[in-house]
Amino acid sequence: MLDVTKIRKDFPILNKDDGLIYLDSAATSLKPKKVIDAVLAYYQDYTANIHRGDYRLSLMASELYDKARENVADFVNVSATEIIFTSGSTASLNQVAYQFGLDILQAGDVILTTETEHASSILPWYQVAKKINAKIEYVPLNNEGLITIENFTKAMHDQVKIVVTTHVSNVLGHVNPIKELARITHDHDGYIVVDGAQAIPHMLIDLKDLDVDFYAFSGHKMLAPTGVGVLYGKRCWLDKMLPLFYGGGSNARFDKQGNITLKNTPEKFEAGTPSIEGVLGLSAAIDYLRDIGMDNVLMHEEELSKYLLTKLHELNNVIIYNPSVKSGIIALNVKNIFSQDVAAYLDHHHIAVRSGNHCAKILNNVIQVTDTIRCSLYIYNTKEDIDEFIRVLKDVTLEKCIDLII
Amino acid sequence: MSEMLKDPMILRQLIMDHYEFPRNHGLVDDTTYSQKHMASESCIDDIVVQVKIIDDKIIDIRFDGVACTISTASTSMMTELLIDKTRLEAKKIIEAYFMMIDNQRYDEAILNEAIAFSNVYKQPNRIKCATIGWKAIKELIEEGEVNE
Missing domain, CATH: 3.90.1150.10 (Aspartate Aminotransferase, domain 1)
Known part of the structure; x- marks a missing residue:
């Protein structure tokens, strides 16, 4: 209780x-006080940029930032190398659409989705579909707006390359059977991208067990500050994906000829100073939820x-x-x-x-x-x-x- | 009339009446009208306003769409106030209406029953509702002038 x-x-x-x-x-x-305090502590006690200073405060901030990633990974039962910090679900889902979808989809391929999707889940795919002439199809919903496994199986076919679905509908609150949807998608050699923004705050999510290819969520719906979110991706896909943004912190070296050596996953996706306060706040939020x-x-x-x-x-x-x-x-x-x-x-x-x-x-x-x-x-x-x-x-x-x- | 319009009961009835029986409601399929779709202001109210202006006079205004009580009633009152006015007269009324919504001094007499919305400024989250139809007609009149 x-x-x-x-x-x-x-x-x-x-x-x-x-x-x-x-x-x-x-x-x-x-937001609980514990989260607010974590944000304050960063600004009052150890303000420093991460991963680029040789002084005590920077090392402390870096260490807490890395630990936060492990904490998030542990919370959803995946490896820390599969957790990319973003500004929120919207950024996470756009990144998958543009950096993964655009790469693997070909003209005529089908993106299978639902009519319950949030704009942030589906609009990036509309854009991608337009660019490469892919088709968008919808799983028929039952009269209560639910995806049933039966309907999903019927809607699935071999032209479907990507399934885009919400885990919990932000309007109707229904929980979709993601594990089964992932299995069926993989049986057809497709990839499944899940918007978990309305699921993560409310139930224990085991991403390894769900076996999805990508999963996105926001910090601010789960007690954490705004401006921070997560993109989970299977390591094998993330390693193949190029970042959406290039800049400081995501490359190991570059030269005048424009050759760039990117860092490894997940650092290669996090160009620029991230929302350090947000990430630390998110970690505190996870601690708070885990305690309850x-x-x-x-x-x-x-x-x-x-x-x-x-x-x-x-x-x-x-x-x-x-x-x-x-x-x-x-x-x-x-x-x-x-x-x-x-x-x-x-x-x-x-x-x-x-x-x-x-x-x-x-x-x-x-x-x-x-x-x-x-x-x-x-x-x-x-x-x-x-x-x-x-x-x-x-x-x-x-x-x-x-x-x-x- | 103006004394009556100070009675909250009367004001409420006026707004209810314009909401339940909006005037000049329903669009016409007529190219002599210019029209404005007000859908990007918020993600709720979604209305279309049409106007027909001949020789500087507003001959007709029509509107339709999905909208709350305040949007519907304020737009309905707008249509009644502005039909048969010249562009200049209409612009004066529109200006007075926006002054009222902004809680500034305005000419009560020319706003007639639209002063039912004189206290909307106290509910900042409803200002968009009370102005959506008025913004549409303002833009339509201004665009019409530019085009001439």
């Missing part, structure tokens, strides 16, 4: 007097999600778009009130949710609605948060939404 009261004390933003009810962790998570236990995180969210769904079902003015979801992402609307108006009304009651189409624009075709309210839960949320959310939802009317602006 997870001690929410104790956890909430660790989050400074939850300990102000404004009664914030934060239900938008799928956009970004709040990812099993406890998952159990807490599933319990809250179940509670929220039960309470939502009791309301007759609410439509739920993913009633069978188990994760902490719930998509809904209040009947006859535009999502943004409801979100503003919730904000008036100190409840933070997201309204709109959540960067997954093509999902509209699946759930037959252009925009929703997304409520997303995390370790610091309580049943009391949900009770208040439900109370305000029950109470909302178009008139009350309008009254806020007159």
